[in-house]
Amino acid sequence: MSRRGDRAARAAELRAELQDHAERYYVHDDPVIGDDEYDALYGELKALEEADPSLVTADSPTQRVGGLAPVSRLEKVTHAQPMLSLANARSEEELRDWVQRMRNHLAREGIEDPVFRFVCEPKIDGLAISLLYRDGGLERGATRGDGTVGEDVTHNLRTIAAIPARLEDAPPLLEVRGEVYMALTDFQALNERRAEAGESTFMNPRNAAAGTIRQLDPNLAAQRPLSMWAYGVGVTEGVSFARHSDALAWLRERGFPVNEDIVVRDGEDEVVAQCLGWQERRGSLDFEIDGVVVKVDDAELQRRLGVVGRDPRWAIAWKFPPTTKVTRLLRVDWNVGKFGDLHPFAVLEPVPVGGVTVKLATLHNEEDLARKDLRVGDEVIVLRAGDVIPQVVSPAPHVAERTDRGPLPRPPERCPDCGTRTVKPEGAVFTKCPNRKGCPGQQWQLTKHFVSRGAMDVEGLGELQVQRLLDAGVISSVADLYDLTAERIAQLEGYGEVSARNLVAAIERSKEVPFGRVLFALGLEEVGFVTGRNLAQRFRSIDALLEATPDQIAQTPGIGEKMAATIYEQLQDDDMRALIAALRARGVRFEEEGPPPGDGPLSGRTFVLTGTLPELTREEATARIVAAGGRVTSSVSKKTDYVVAGDSPGSKLAKAERLGVDVVDENGLLALLGGV
Numbered sequence: 001m002s003r004r005g006d007r008a009a010r011a012a013e014l015r016a017e018l019q020d021h022a023e024r025y026y027v028h029d030d031p032v033i034g035d036d037e038y039d040a041l042y043g044e045l046k047a048l049e050e051a052d053p054s055l056v057t058a059d060s061p062t063q064r065v066g067g068l069a070p071v072s073r074l075e076k077v078t079h080a081q082p083m084l085s086l087a088n089a090r091s092e093e094e095l096r097d098w099v100q101r102m103r104n105h106l107a108r109e110g111i112e113d114p115v116f117r118f119v120c121e122p123k124i125d126g127l128a129i130s131l132l133y134r135d136g137g138l139e140r141g142a143t144r145g146d147g148t149v150g151e152d153v154t155h156n157l158r159t160i161a162a163i164p165a166r167l168e169d170a171p172p173l174l175e176v177r178g179e180v181y182m183a184l185t186d187f188q189a190l191n192e193r194r195a196e197a198g199e200s201t202f203m204n205p206r207n208a209a210a211g212t213i214r215q216l217d218p219n220l221a222a223q224r225p226l227s228m229w230a231y232g233v234g235v236t237e238g239v240s241f242a243r244h245s246d247a248l249a250w251l252r253e254r255g256f257p258v259n260e261d262i263v264v265r266d267g268e269d270e271v272v273a274q275c276l277g278w279q280e281r282r283g284s285l286d287f288e289i290d291g292v293v294v295k296v297d298d299a300e301l302q303r304r305l306g307v308v309g310r311d312p313r314w315a316i317a318w319k320f321p322p323t324t325k326v327t328r329l330l331r332v333d334w335n336v337g338k339f340g341d342l343h344p345f346a347v348l349e350p351v352p353v354g355g356v357t358v359k360l361a362t363l364h365n366e367e368d369l370a371r372k373d374l375r376v377g378d379e380v381i382v383l384r385a386g387d388v389i390p391q392v393v394s395p396a397p398h399v400a401e402r403t404d405r406g407p408l409p410r411p412p413e414r415c416p417d418c419g420t421r422t423v424k425p426e427g428a429v430f431t432k433c434p435n436r437k438g439c440p441g442q443q444w445q446l447t448k449h450f451v452s453r454g455a456m457d458v459e460g461l462g463e464l465q466v467q468r469l470l471d472a473g474v475i476s477s478v479a480d481l482y483d484l485t486a487e488r489i490a491q492l493e494g495y496g497e498v499s500a501r502n503l504v505a506a507i508e509r510s511k512e513v514p515f516g517r518v519l520f521a522l523g524l525e526e527v528g529f530v531t532g533r534n535l536a537q538r539f540r541s542i543d544a545l546l547e548a549t550p551d552q553i554a555q556t557p558g559i560g561e562k563m564a565a566t567i568y569e570q571l572q573d574d575d576m577r578a579l580i581a582a583l584r585a586r587g588v589r590f591e592e593e594g595p596p597p598g599d600g601p602l603s604g605r606t607f608v609l610t611g612t613l614p615e616l617t618r619e620e621a622t623a624r625i626v627a628a629g630g631r632v633t634s635s636v637s638k639k640t641d642y643v644v645a646g647d648s649p650g651s652k653l654a655k656a657e658r659l660g661v662d663v664v665d666e667n668g669l670l671a672l673l674g675g676v
């Protein structure tokens, strides 16, 4: 075969392979190769096409954004201006080549020696969206899709607090582009919640954000904390910008979240230094960035540079080294949780990932382990994003084809901490150590939980210190914390005189923690942060709660019969009652402060908010209703007194109308509040 024939065959092979990987990546969220590997194949195809442009086909991945058309049941929207992708640079050399390519291109356009200013922006690893504002109102929000046609996700984008619903001083038409993302801590909390509930976990924050935004039901999006960074404008009428940096400043002034770290740099050297600097810092951010986007600042130069294939010629993505690595799964060990749940984790052959050596990774639960089909001895893909606990994503490609793999790891028959025989209750997600009272593993978890942020919030008492206090026998229950003296603490490893005094002060301060959080801190099964607060609001004192019947507990918002029974049972337990008495004797709060709800003009009334209100944010409206003695819940039922409907209200309004619930607008709400 001729050399051209060889090249054409290889190009076709690469196209098919890339198409396959793109489908796994974008549609099924289940890539089998790393981004660097994908980019290498992509680079090879691109090089072939550049050497021989006749090899370029219209369906080549180098010519199409995302590689795929939208497939979901969401409405399709055609973008007013295509949403493009970005070319990559993985080294200083590639970045300098890009600048040289721009110079060459401009020279052909008759522009010699252009002066470049560059805007460097963190490359947020989320999903691109377009927000269309007409006369200041958010008319439509859409995903990128295949760059030309995206999906209408306005209903979900409206639930994101960072996205302005209305703009002051706005031009007739404005398209804002940005990245929707999930913060790393939120991502981790979401996955933990899902694992606890036996649901599948998300592989990374991008996955979680994309999965959430593409849901049909906006309630789901509202429950998952998403945010956005704005990084550009698309079509506009009545406003234009000479520089990209002007557009960003203008967006910021109008209330869009524009990342504070974005900088303007004059030359290539400065840009390179900036990229390397962020590469160092990437782990310290609370959201994932996978690189730096470098853009030419001057709008006229951008226009002259134009687009090549699916990428603007005037921008490039400096990609960081990958945060996934392949290593060997040496063992699966099991940790005992607060309620005796056995949580599997992976012991790995140590491997450096993104600047840190990873030896352990979370595996969430037994089902997760089975779903991922992980076996001891397998080569596995580990992912480390920011400060989040590393996770095992899957076996490495081709492992599944091996025939000599070990069995699926099973939870141990005896508790690794106390040796008690483990049990798996019918229908439960976790195998358990049933020794709630005597298991040191559970004791440690409960103590750690008690002092954690959101619970009693005792600063200066990390998990290692908790372990030391328990091991040394200095405390045997959380009540003992309140008897500690600075002298006693100072004798322990890791404490000096000052830190010991600070710890005693922090423990003392925890007596101010409100009753609802104390209930949460006790570590009762089914009593999370919100349920703790709701119980506190309903019963107002521990005495009332301890006397309550399961039926009375079930009348608390958010608590069903089954939950109520579990909570009731734990409160009957002698040890739990002794612990509560001991904490109470030491001054921990077991009463709700302030006037009882029911004192305001809205006492006993239940509200549901839907849509965007003209003035009040959701948080403001909720706070004012609660301050007036009312209650806000998330779904409409016969018990709802009022639905407050704003712009684009969604299904709750329809339901309210069906059930005959009163519907008011913002003015109606303000009237009910009576100027509170």
Ligand SMILES: NC(=O)c1ccc[n+]([C@@H]2O[C@H](COP(=O)([O-])OP(=O)(O)OC[C@H]3O[C@@H](n4cnc5c(N)ncnc54)[C@H](O)[C@@H]3O)[C@@H](O)[C@H]2O)c1
Binding pocket: 021, 022, 024, 025, 026, 031, 032, 033, 034, 035, 036, 038, 039, 065, 066, 084, 085, 086, 088, 121, 122, 123, 124, 125, 126, 127, 128, 129, 144, 179, 231, 293, 317
């Ligand atoms: N592993 C696989 O199998 C596989 C398959 C397909 C794609 N991929 C990966 O996906 C990449 C291609 O994805 P892509 O086309 O979405 O492009 P991209 O992610 O490389 O870059 C374009 C996107 O960057 C985002 N972005 C973040 N911050 C930005 C900012 N400040 N300014 C502008 N844009 C910003 C936008 O969403 C934009 O659409 C490849 O490089 C590859 O790494 C991997």
Ligand SMILES: [Zn+2]
Binding pocket: 336, 415, 416, 417, 418, 419, 420, 433, 434, 435, 439, 440, 441, 442
């Ligand atoms: Zn045990």
